Amino acid sequence: MKKAKFTQIFLVGLLALSVVNSGNIVNAASNVISNTTSKAANNVNVPSKITKQLLTGDKFNSKTVKVFIEPNNPAGIQQDIQLAVKDWSQATNHVKFEIVHDRNVANVRFTTGQISYFRNALTFQDQTTPNGNHVLIDRAVVKIDPQNFDQTKVSNFGIRVASHELGHVLGLADVKNTNLKYSTIMWYHDPAVGITQNDINAINYLY
Numbered sequence: 001m002k003k004a005k006f007t008q009i010f011l012v013g014l015l016a017l018s019v020v021n022s023g024n025i026v027n028a029a030s031n032v033i034s035n036t037t038s039k040a041a042n043n044v045n046v047p048s049k050i051t052k053q054l055l056t057g058d059k060f061n062s063k064t065v066k067v068f069i070e071p072n073n074p075a076g077i078q079q080d081i082q083l084a085v086k087d088w089s090q091a092t093n094h095v096k097f098e099i100v101h102d103r104n105v106a107n108v109r110f111t112t113g114q115i116s117y118f119r120n121a122l123t124f125q126d127q128t129t130p131n132g133n134h135v136l137i138d139r140a141v142v143k144i145d146p147q148n149f150d151q152t153k154v155s156n157f158g159i160r161v162a163s164h165e166l167g168h169v170l171g172l173a174d175v176k177n178t179n180l181k182y183s184t185i186m187w188y189h190d191p192a193v194g195i196t197q198n199d200i201n202a203i204n205y206l207y
């Protein structure tokens with residue numbers, strides 16, 4: 001069972017990340033990727049084995065992800081987030097992504113601050129609606145701990161971490177199968193690749 005509020009979902013980082021979910025701490029990290037994507041859609045009606053590993057059962061309750069970046073995020077990280085949003089936008093046309101400048105219209109908010117447990121970032125399900133054994137995520141908050149990132153300029157690492165967290169926002173799970181380290185942005189440890197076709201397939205299947 002998931003808690004409706006502030007279930008901590010993910011993390012990513014240089015160090016192993018951890019996910020706290022309803023009291024369980026799971027080591028998770030993330031990495032993410034490079035961008036291979038095309039909007040050419042893969043309409044997958046039957047989920048592949050990898051797709052199944054990427055799904056949590058939860059999903060975002062909107063096909064438009066409106067991202068508000070708190071102005072107190074360091075400049076480099078703000079750029080990382082913007083590029084992560086762009087990468088996801090280019091990856092799929094099943095979900096739309098936009099940066100908004102009014103937090104009141106956003107359904108995803110990126111904030112900053114220190115995070116314990118050696119995590120680089122965390123995604124919180126800020127507001128959810130029950131959906132069977134799972135939830136529809138109405139609103140999410142992503143918190144990035146700036147200490148492990150280049151705060152003054154964009155970095156691949158920062159982009160990948162932000163993309164990984166957006167994957168969590170959309171309902172993707174951390175992947176811990178070492179064989180899949182280079183196959184998904186949802187690898188739970190330091191990012192090895194960016195958004196991959198497997199990630200896109202999972203999103204296109206889910207939405």
Ligand SMILES: [Zn+2]
Pocket residue numbers: 009010011012017028029030164168173174188
């Ligand atoms: Zn994660």
